[in-house]
Amino acid sequence: MDHLPPQTTNPDSANPTKMKGIAFLEFSAEPEFGMESIFTNFGFSKTSKHRSHKVEAFQQNSILFLLNQDRGFAGQFRDAHGPSASGMGFWVEDAKFAHQEAVKRGARPFDPTETTKAAYDLPAVYGIGDSLIYFVDDPKAFFEKEFAPHDAPIEVEQKGFEFIDHLTNNVHKGTLGQWSDFYTEIFGFTKVRYFDIRGDETGLFSYALRSADGSFCIPINEGTEEKSQIEEYLREYKGPGIQHIALSSSNLLSSLDQMEGTGVEFLDIDDEYYASVFNRVPNVSEDHAHIRRHNVLVDGDEHGYLLQIFTKNIIGPIFFELIQRRGHDAFGEGNFGALFRSIERDQRRRGVL
Numbered sequence: 001m002d003h004l005p006p007q008t009t010n011p012d013s014a015n016p017t018k019m020k021g022i023a024f025l026e027f028s029a030e031p032e033f034g035m036e037s038i039f040t041n042f043g044f045s046k047t048s049k050h051r052s053h054k055v056e057a058f059q060q061n062s063i064l065f066l067l068n069q070d071r072g073f074a075g076q077f078r079d080a081h082g083p084s085a086s087g088m089g090f091w092v093e094d095a096k097f098a099h100q101e102a103v104k105r106g107a108r109p110f111d112p113t114e115t116t117k118a119a120y121d122l123p124a125v126y127g128i129g130d131s132l133i134y135f136v137d138d139p140k141a142f143f144e145k146e147f148a149p150h151d152a153p154i155e156v157e158q159k160g161f162e163f164i165d166h167l168t169n170n171v172h173k174g175t176l177g178q179w180s181d182f183y184t185e186i187f188g189f190t191k192v193r194y195f196d197i198r199g200d201e202t203g204l205f206s207y208a209l210r211s212a213d214g215s216f217c218i219p220i221n222e223g224t225e226e227k228s229q230i231e232e233y234l235r236e237y238k239g240p241g242i243q244h245i246a247l248s249s250s251n252l253l254s255s256l257d258q259m260e261g262t263g264v265e266f267l268d269i270d271d272e273y274y275a276s277v278f279n280r281v282p283n284v285s286e287d288h289a290h291i292r293r294h295n296v297l298v299d300g301d302e303h304g305y306l307l308q309i310f311t312k313n314i315i316g317p318i319f320f321e322l323i324q325r326r327g328h329d330a331f332g333e334g335n336f337g338a339l340f341r342s343i344e345r346d347q348r349r350r351g352v353l
């Protein structure tokens with residue numbers, strides 16, 4: 001594994017679209033898919049609905065998920081991809097400026113026809129797999145203008161997820177550089193890491209990119225052979241897209257305690273994993289037995305550590321990661337081998353390998 005040095009600050013000049021963070025993620029699925037219970041299992045309450053489109057808002061702390069069941073752009077997107085992540089909102093200083101700047105730098109402007117209109121009154125460009133990147137300069141005003149309190153809200157106890165830590169993209173073999181350039185040259189993301197990961201039979205290359213405002217990361221994966229989990233994703237999703245969304249909790253074990261009984265399934269891990277992990281990462285202050293009971297993965301160094309766990313595929317081939325950072329801003333590289341083997345076991349069970 002080869003690591004580029006972590007970058008912590010980024011001057012204004014390197015934040016060309018004046019990004020401030022993620023305002024929302026948009027998902028698209030038919031009602032019978034049951035996205036609503038997935039979101040509520042993770043502690044998102046259904047709070048609001050769009051004033052003129054079939055879009056519902058699910059919220060937990062500062063995270064906003066929009067579930068779009070309308071036709072228009074999202075309808076066409078799910079016709080092509082099935083249950084999917086159809087768009088994300090970048091929070092920027094000035095939406096109009098950000099859109100112009102992104103287009104000037106090579107982004108393709110969203111150009112809807114009568115049947116592919118978006119649900120929101122926001123400028124947008126095409127992103128990964130022709131999903132949409134919307135620009136929002138005042139997330140609160142946008143939400144109040146376009147959404148109203150839901151007439152049949154579902155309130156659940158929040159489960160401690162506070163923000164989106166990262167969202168990872170899977171891309172076709174040979175296009176990692178191109179997609180990395182997309183985020184770096186148009187939006188000023190910086191490369192923070194490069195990985196070359198081998199499982200028992202398959203592998204992947206990955207770049208981790210940090211947003212210009214520093215608030216979240218987009219790692220990008222490219223598979224190395226036909227049977228790899230990345231290529232499997234690309235076949236199932238019918239193109240590149242979001243592979244997983246990592247939600248941050250400041251107390252992951254408590255979050256997982258609260259998720260018990262919801263039926264959310266997590267990846268298993270090597271039997272021998274816990275024989276060595278607490279030697280490798282010695283400063284973990286959480287109860288080791290509690291970590292082990294939840295199959296939580298641990299990674300870090302002498303300065304800090306992280307706890308993480310991965311669900312099985314849950315929205316088509318998309319899955320969630322749940323993560324708690326304690327002074328460690330990597331992505332669990334020490335676990336990639338164990339994780340990769342776990343996914344290979346799952347692939348073998350499903351007859352893919």
Ligand SMILES: [Fe+2]
Pocket residue numbers: 166168244246321331
């Ligand atoms: Fe991740």
